Amino acid sequence: MPTLCRGQLGDQRSDRRRRSAPWARVPALASALALALAAPATGFAAGPSSHPAAHPAPQPTTAQPAAPKGDDQQLTGASRIAAIVNGDVISDNDIGNRARLFAISTGLPLTQDVVDRLRPQMLRQLIDEKLRIQEAQKRKIVIQDTQIAAAIKEIETRNGMQPGALRAKLASDGVSTRTLIDQIRAQLAWSQMLRDVVADRIHITPAEVAEQQKLAAQRIGQTEYRLGEIFIPVDNPANSADAQRFAETVITELHAGASFALVAAQFSQTQSALEGGELGWEQTNQLDPAIARIVTQMPVGAVSNPVRVPGGFSIVTLQGKREIGHDMATVVNLRQAFVAFSSPLTDPQNPTEQQRQALAKARSIQASVKSCDQMDAVAKANNGPNHPIDPGPVNTAGVNPPAFRQLLETLPLGKTTEPLISRDGIAVITVCAREQRNLGEVTADDIQHRLINERIEMLSLQTMRDLHRKASIDTHDRGV
Numbered sequence: 001m002p003t004l005c006r007g008q009l010g011d012q013r014s015d016r017r018r019r020s021a022p023w024a025r026v027p028a029l030a031s032a033l034a035l036a037l038a039a040p041a042t043g044f045a046a047g048p049s050s051h052p053a054a055h056p057a058p059q060p061t062t063a064q065p066a067a068p069k070g071d072d073q074q075l076t077g078a079s080r081i082a083a084i085v086n087g088d089v090i091s092d093n094d095i096g097n098r099a100r101l102f103a104i105s106t107g108l109p110l111t112q113d114v115v116d117r118l119r120p121q122m123l124r125q126l127i128d129e130k131l132r133i134q135e136a137q138k139r140k141i142v143i144q145d146t147q148i149a150a151a152i153k154e155i156e157t158r159n160g161m162q163p164g165a166l167r168a169k170l171a172s173d174g175v176s177t178r179t180l181i182d183q184i185r186a187q188l189a190w191s192q193m194l195r196d197v198v199a200d201r202i203h204i205t206p207a208e209v210a211e212q213q214k215l216a217a218q219r220i221g222q223t224e225y226r227l228g229e230i231f232i233p234v235d236n237p238a239n240s241a242d243a244q245r246f247a248e249t250v251i252t253e254l255h256a257g258a259s260f261a262l263v264a265a266q267f268s269q270t271q272s273a274l275e276g277g278e279l280g281w282e283q284t285n286q287l288d289p290a291i292a293r294i295v296t297q298m299p300v301g302a303v304s305n306p307v308r309v310p311g312g313f314s315i316v317t318l319q320g321k322r323e324i325g326h327d328m329a330t331v332v333n334l335r336q337a338f339v340a341f342s343s344p345l346t347d348p349q350n351p352t353e354q355q356r357q358a359l360a361k362a363r364s365i366q367a368s369v370k371s372c373d374q375m376d377a378v379a380k381a382n383n384g385p386n387h388p389i390d391p392g393p394v395n396t397a398g399v400n401p402p403a404f405r406q407l408l409e410t411l412p413l414g415k416t417t418e419p420l421i422s423r424d425g426i427a428v429i430t431v432c433a434r435e436q437r438n439l440g441e442v443t444a445d446d447i448q449h450r451l452i453n454e455r456i457e458m459l460s461l462q463t464m465r466d467l468h469r470k471a472s473i474d475t476h477d478r479g480v
Contacts, residue, residue, distance in 0.1 A: 082123055084474045085130040090123065097179040098122045104173050105262050106253030121232070121246035123475070124239065128269065129186040131467040136189035139196065143188045151184045154275075155265045162423070163386070183266065191271055194456050194463070202455050204448050212451070216442040219283060220325035225295045228260055228277040228319055230268040233312035233461075235468055247306035247313040254303050260317050269312070271456055277317075283324065286450070291316060311461050325441060330396045332408050333433040335375040337365050338387035340425040362419035362426040369416045372432035387427075409434070 083090040099118045103110040136143075156166050167177050230250060234243045250267070254260055264277025272278055284292040288309045298304065298318040306313040339358045345351060351359070365382075369375045379389040399405040408431060411417060417429045 081476050083127055083476060084472075085127055086134055086472050088130050088134070090126045090130065094126055094179075095119055095122045097176055098126060098183075100173060100175040101170070101179050101183075101266060104169060104175065105266050106250070106258040107256060108249075108253060110173075117249065118246065120239070120242040124235070124242075125267070125269070127473060127475075128233070128235075128464065129183065131464070131471060132186050132190040132193075135463070135467060136193045139193055141189050141192050141196070143185050143192070147188055148181055148184050151188060152180070155262065180266075187273055190460070194271070194460055197459060197463075198452060198456055201459075202452060204451050208451065209444050209447050212447040213442065213444065215285075216324065216447070219285075220323075222283070222324050223296075223321055224281050224283045224324050225318060226281050226320040226322075227279040227295065228264060228317040229270065229272065229279050230260070230264045230277050230315040231270045231312055232267070232306070232315075233269045233464070235464065243313055244306060247315060250315060251303065251305060254315070254317075260303065271453065271460065279316075281322070288314070325438075327438060329437055330409050331393050331435055331437045332396060332431050333393060334391060334408075334429055334431055335372045335379060335389055336383075336387070336391065336427050336429045337362075337369075337375060337379040337389075338383045338425055338427045339365075340384055340387075341423075344423050345421070346423075358426050359419060359421070362428050365428045366416050366418060369428070369430060371414050372430050375416065375428075375430040387425075 080092045081089055082092050082095055096115065099115045099122050100110055102108070102118060102122070103114065108114055152166060153163065155161075156163060166180070170177055170180060232243050232247050232250075234240050250263060254263065261276030261278075265273055265275075267273075268277050270277075284296065287295065288307075290307050290309060291304075291314060294304050294307060295316065295318055300318050300320055303317045304315055306315055339362050341352075341358055342354045343352065345355055365375075365378055369378055376389060383389055394408070396405045396408050399408060407417065408429075411429075411431045413431055413434065415430065420427045420429065
């Protein structure tokens with residue numbers, strides 16, 4: 001049995017127990033490599049569609065789970081029409097399912113009182129999604145099931161969940177998986193539609209980029225902020241109070257420990273929603289003044305109260321600070337082989353025979369592989385589609401736990417790690433290259449990307465206003 005990184009992967013067991021049971025050295029992380037390596041760290045992040053789907057593609061005829069017991073049973077059984085949007089119906093059942101999804105994401109108890117409080121905002125969100133899907137359909141935009149599966153995997157990965165855990169959680173709480181699938185389909189279709197329009201209308205000129213580079217050079221040494229955002233739109237001033245109440249509910253649950261990334265992915269109404277609300281690094285002159293005033297005073301890790309901004313309410317979390325132009329990081333390039341378990345490792349004290357064989361195979365890889373080229377060849381013969389051989393450049397600052405980060409920063413180039421055991425299998429890693437990079441440098445590509453995103457968000461707000469103005473929306477709901 002291997003000595004697993006001397007407890008470097010988060011194992012909290014006692015030293016006495018480690019010595020008596022080598023398998024007890026398995027890290028307590030739920031798939032360390034999926035979290036640390038499957039998606040490149042900040043500065044090298046790819047979008048949701050860059051990762052292979054972790055589950056079978058969602059089917060449009062997903063079976064409805066059994067109705068929950070007690071006071072909530074009426075919510076899923078109701079079929080009363082709540083609204084008709086250009087001929088498409090939104091039912092009470094749709095609103096109930098969406099309210100359940102919110103409650104699961106935040107930890108709220110799903111009582112009738114909670115549902116009544118959430119109802120106006122849930123209905124407005126569903127109306128917006130209907131309008132977005134209808135507009136995407138007019139433009140013949142089709143979202144494949146594999147894109148939805150990849151987006152669900154991204155949500156799970158960002159929140160430290162095992163593949164399939166989100167679907168299982170929804171089913172156990174009486175929420176149709178279709179609720180999540182429909183929401184993600186609307187988000188992806190809207191993003192694709194906006195980018196198609198932007199490709200035709202928006203052209204960033206070299207002069208614009210040069211001007212922004214000049215401004216960035218003048219701000220070197222000043223502070224910039226890495227932010228996440230949950231945006232709650234207000235399409236009509238009459239609905240402002242409802243939106244604010246919903247935002248305050250979100251805040252309460254975030255302060256109670258709800259995952260910011262998961263709530264953002266499901267309820268934020270910006271293009272960054274499926275990336276967990278990730279805005280990246282922002283300078284104060286790039287933010288709404290009300291947001292800028294707050295983030296300069298927030299400690300890292302804090303979540304703001306709802307802030308009124310043009311178009312709605314914004315809730316932001318401060319994920320980090322750095323000096324503009326100065327952010328040195330250690331970046332590594334890796335190759336990794338992964339030997340999968342046929343069943344999850346649930347009891348490290350009593351591994352199955354297949355798991356023992358997997359460990360023996362991983363040890364053999366460790367002993368025989370002496371270079372990245374060799375690791376590449378071995379990995380091609382062993383890795384499944386969800387375990388990339390080359391995860392791309394990895395910023396070690398984003399790797400957790402810290403001992404794993406230290407391993408990547410100090411392992412000699414070309415040397416192979418000991419087997420690293422997770423719940424799903426065993427990885428063996430070779431570090432191929434390591435360098436220091438200044439991630440604070442503002443490149444022309446960074447500027448162009450930011451300018452395009454800003455214009456996409458502006459186009460999104462303008463288009464939604466136009467769709468509401470032109471739409472036939474007949475609401476049958478209470479107070480909406």
